Amino acid sequence: MIYIFRGNVKRVLISLLTNPIFIIGYWIFGHELASICKYGRMNNNLYILLLSIVLLLSIILFTTIKMVKESEHKLKNLTNLKSWKYISIIIFVAITLLYGVNIYKSATNYGGKLAWYIERLKNERSVKFEHNNIYNYGLKGIFEDINKDHTLPQELYMVNNFSLKFNSDGTITSFDTFVYGKNEDGKEESYLITFDKNKSKNITLILNGYAGPTYNVDKLVEPLVKTVSIIPIKQKVSKWNENQYGLVYYGKRNWGYNTNEIINIDKDGKEYSPEVATSEIIGYTVSIFIPGKEKMITPARYNLIGDPNWSKPSTTQNQANSNEKKNELKNTKEQFYLSKEVGFKLNVTDKALGSTFYSLSKTMDGEKTWTVINNDPFSGTIGSASGLVFLDDKLGFLGAVNPSGNEGALYRTDDGGTSFKKVNFTPHKVKLDNGQSISPFDSPGMPYEEDGVFNLLIGQGSDGDYNGNSSALYQSKDKGQTWEYIKEVKNS
Template sequence: MQENKGRMSWKTFWLLMVNPLTAAVYLVFLQRLYRLCQFGGKRRNIPILAGCLVFFCVMLLIAMIASVKKGRRAEEQTDILKEAVLRKNNKGRWLYRSYMSVLLIFYIGTTLFYGEKIVLSASNFNGKLSWFLYERTHKRTVEIAHDHVFSGGVDKMIEDLKQTLQMPEELYVATSFNLHFKPDGTITSLETYLYGIDDKGKLKTYLISYDGSKSKRATVYLDGSVSEQDKDRKKLQPMLDILKQVNLEEAVQPWGEQEYGLIYYGVRDWGNDSTGIICLDLNEGNQASAETGSNIRGYTVSVFVPGKENEITPKRYLAASKEEEQSGSEAMSEDKPAAINPDEEFQFENGDRFRLNVADAALGSRYYTLECSDDGGINWKVVNLDPFLGQTGVAAGIAFIDEKLGFFCLSHNGGDEAELYRTDDGGKTTEPVQLPYSVMEENLNQDSPFDFPQMPYEEDGILKMVIGQGADGGQEVLYQSEDGGISWEFVMENNDLYRYGRIFSKRTDVIEECIRSGIFTGTCI
């Protein structure tokens, strides 16, 4: 009997581990695990997950003890009893197998169903898990040891960041370098997006955020997306050279405010406006006021009072070294604008352009600024710092009917849906366009809605716009507006509109005539 000690009855073990009760708890476990990965909510979900795990551990312990006891009793039975039990078991074996098969199918089905959802929550920023994984692999924190701007703090801060993050020697500003500081020179905040090319020729990006009131450590996100267009106009080093020649303490002392800021975009074009411009010669260290009537252009560091830019004129320190003047003239004569991306840039017939420029690409989301150019895309001016009113996504189109009236499109969820924005003052202010989606379909389909507008165009004094289903489907509908795009009227829905829309996208008269003549087979609403 000793040699059989510890033998288990596997049938008893699996009957206790695989049963309707454990199946129900397993379903609850998967549901809560999916919700945690998709939406977060640790306080709500983790206690339930922990309770499920405790239940499984208890059931495992009970099943092991019961199966061992069952195995011992089976060894102690006489041969006659074993034969009787065997005959009884043979009769119910098919029922046992059917019972276990149903439960196993349930376990496999629920595991595959929720397993796919959990995997999707970890990809393409589709859920809370993907954000968690992104931060684990792309987020760094760096202690800011030099946080005093009056004693060379900016230069020393950049050196600290370079050493800690192993940044390339030559850095560029993707958006801006925006720093705020107190009257005593203590740096209170920093927001900037830098990039550079490392020794291996790889693009490295650094989205840096620092709030001195919360922590002495700056948050840095790595490996974002950035456009390298005009990078020679966005070098970071000229800003450091300018700050070495400027006494910031003396510059802000006359203002007597509680907070100051400095901002740097790279080369800026001021045209004939010399307000607040102080020219610096980086070669000789001299300062001079800008000449009125001249074309003012160069690397510029602006010192200002936050929130009072219109009341207190900022001091704009503009670099005017001989090397920069030479490189600038060469760029003006030799540089050619890059090819236009219709999703982010629009060009008038006279060569004037508008573009949506990526200002922030943290965590897979993109913030845009609206810029304009009157020299064919060589020089750009910021028109609107936030044309999408705080919303993030991917630019899906930009179009202007004239110099004032324009439209922008921002897509979400990998191209499943998009929002349309309108401006009637050349981009200075924008507003979302409200479309009456309820009349877009005779039988509204929530799974494949018409929610991806294309760029409006003008035809016979009327604005018209095709709206599709994005990545959800392939059908399109037509809208029109007679008040400059403020309100839109549903015109028609037609399956064939999608098929021929690329050919006749701006000839709705042709589409309507084809429908009336029966060439298109769809139903016109």
């Protein structure tokens, strides 16, 4: 009986593999499945995929029934030709390998929608949002709800900012921030925290994103929570009589001598509006505003005073202010100044699954006004900005790093930031002691010019460990359009 069963199974398999209709159906199935894994276009591909599955199942069922009823004699048709038997098996294997490799690529290194789906399964968490009224609970309720399911580090730092919107009755409608810190074991943790009432009633947490941590005290989260708990938000917004309001916090800010809508508030809620500023106004600032009307109605900017660590600039800020007075320019990975008047700045426009999306603005009057010159300079690239530099008013470079921080990219503009093109490099391969060849250098820094030659160090990203995490030096003689590998450089 067992031998008869095995014999029938073998005959069914051979019959399927030599059936042209089955091969065509299998090819359609593989093509549609790989397309869904790569692009995620369910509406375009799902129905064809389902039809191909129905076709394959029908052929399998029909062939199985036929083989069970059929006698041992062989049918004289195309499926019994020896040459076709080999050809059909080769075609089946080729289809399997082709689309199997495509699906694998879509599932790894953020190569397709499947990789995003797997990433979400691994790192996305949903938290029930109960304390969703800012009048009643401030922002403390948000972190209390999160801590019920996921214990956050006690000391949290922001990557960029915290932004929130709420209705006139105090109901929070949306917020997002990207924070990081060290847990009790000293291990670094990061959290992309988002909420959109129109999409879900729960808070969404994305774990293990690449935060590029600096542990800058100017980006502490604690002053935000404490300040919001004291601000009379309901009383303030009731004077504006709008349906929706916003709250934003960038950490410690230097307002210079500008006193417009600056409100100092102590721990008892007593407000002090400086009429004349005799010194620069610096503090952790929480701004309340009307979305879309920021230019018409100036936001209310609250600084919590009374804590000497919060109401005075840090050592880093003192140095920065001193440098500014000496006409030195303040450049970071998200802003670059060619002069006191001309500067460029990346603005966060959206965040999703550990990635940040930006627009690029330019100022010609020393930050008095900013104009958006490019709504998507990275062309939708996933990850976050790793650098921004302009060598003149036309030629500039942008750096990006993927969410895991193990790989980056460089973009070049020669029209002042209106458009950017990705810079391509010939990977430098190195041979390990075991004979394996690898290309470890995949995270470009920012180019710099020396004696008319552009230089660029390409590092190894967060996962690099080759030769002490060394870098590769590339040079360009055509202003960064093409690059040539020069040598390996030890990191200091």
